[in-house]
Amino acid sequence: MDLNVNIVLNIAAILIMLYCLYLVLSLKSSIPGGVVGKRWNFLTLLVVLFNIGYLTTPFFDQLPPEILRLIVSFIFIFGAIYVAVTVHLIFNIIRELTE
Amino acid sequence: MIMQPDLVLYRTPKGEEALLSHDRKISTNQRRALLVVNGKTTVADLVKTAFWVTDLLVELQELHAMDLISDGASRSAAEMNRNGEPGQLLKAQLAAMAKELLGSNAERVIKKVEESEDSPEALEQVLLGCKKLIKLTISEEMADTFLQRGRKVIGK
Numbered sequence: 051m052d053l054n055v056n057i058v059l060n061i062a063a064i065l066i067m068l069y070c071l072y073l074v075l076s077l078k079s080s081i082p083g084g085v086v087g088k089r090w091n092f093l094t095l096l097v098v099l100f101n102i103g104y105l106t107t108p109f110f111d112q113l114p115p116e117i118l119r120l121i122v123s124f125i126f127i128f129g130a131i132y133v134a135v136t137v138h139l140i141f142n143i144i145r146e147l148t149e
Numbered sequence: 150m151i152m153q154p155d156l157v158l159y160r161t162p163k164g165e166e167a168l169l170s171h172d173r174k175i176s177t178n179q180r181r182a183l184l185v186v187n188g189k190t191t192v193a194d195l196v197k198t199a200f201w202v203t204d205l206l207v208e209l210q211e212l213h214a215m216d217l218i219s220d221g222a223s224r225s226a227a228e229m230n231r232n233g234e235p236g237q238l239l240k241a242q243l244a245a246m247a248k249e250l251l252g253s254n255a256e257r258v259i260k261k262v263e264e265s266e267d268s269p270e271a272l273e274q275v276l277l278g279c280k281k282l283i284k285l286t287i288s289e290e291m292a293d294t295f296l297q298r299g300r301k302v303i304g305k
C-alpha cells in the first residue's frame with residue numbers, strides 16, 4: 051500500500067513538474083526582457099534541473115545511498131534558490147506596480 | 150516637391166497605416182525614412198542624424214509623392230480634426246512610436262494604446278501602464294524613453 055502511494059505521488063510530482071516546464075517555455079516568448087525576462091532564463095534552467103531530479107525518483111531504490119542523499123540535497127538547495135528568486139521577483143513586480 | 154532644409158515633415162494617417170500594417174509597397178529603406186519622420190525634426194536635422202537611411206532626401210520625396218508624409222504638423226492635425234479624430238491621430242503616433250522603439254515586442258503595447266479612450270488624460274494613464282508593462286516584460290531601459298516620448302506626443 052505504501053509503495054503504491056509513493057509511486058502515485060512520484061508520478062503526480064513528475065507530471066506537475068513537466069507542466070511547469072511547459073509553462074515556463076511557452077511564456078518565454080512573451081517575456082523577452084525587462085525585470086521578469088532577465089530572471090526567466092534562470093528560472094527555466096532551475097525547472098529543467100527539477101525535472102531531471104524528479105525523473106530520477108522512480109529509480110531511487112536502485113541508487114547507492116550516497117548518490118541518493120546527494121540528489122536530494124541538490125533538489126533542496128535548488129528548491130531554496132528557486133523560492134528565493136521567485137519571491138524576489140514578486141517583490142520587484144509589486145514594487146514596480148505600486149510606484 | 151523640393152525638400153527645404155527647414156521643412157518639418159509629418160506622417161499622414163496613410164503613412165501611419167503603412168507603418169503599422171507592414172505595407173510591402175514601400176521598401177525597407179523607405180520604411181526607415183518613414184520611421185524617422187516625427188512631425189518635430191526638420192529635414193536638415195533628419196539628414197544629419199538619420200545616418201542609417203540611405204538617400205534620405207530621395208526617399209522623403211517618394212514618400213511625399215505616395216502621400217505617406219506631408220509638410221507640416223499643423224496641416225495633418227487640421228485634417229484629423231476636421232474628421233473629428235484628434236485622439237485617433239495621437240493613438241496612431243503612439244503606436245508608431247511603440248513599433249519604432251520596441252519592434253516586434255510592441256504588439257501588447259499597441260493593443261493597450263488602441264483600446265484606450267481618446268482623451269489626453271486617458272492616454273497618459275495608458276502610457277504609464279505601458280511603461281510598467283515594458284519595464285517588467287520587455288526592456289527596463291526602453292520604458293522611460295517610451296514614457297518621455299509618449300508624453301511629448303500627447304503634449305503632456
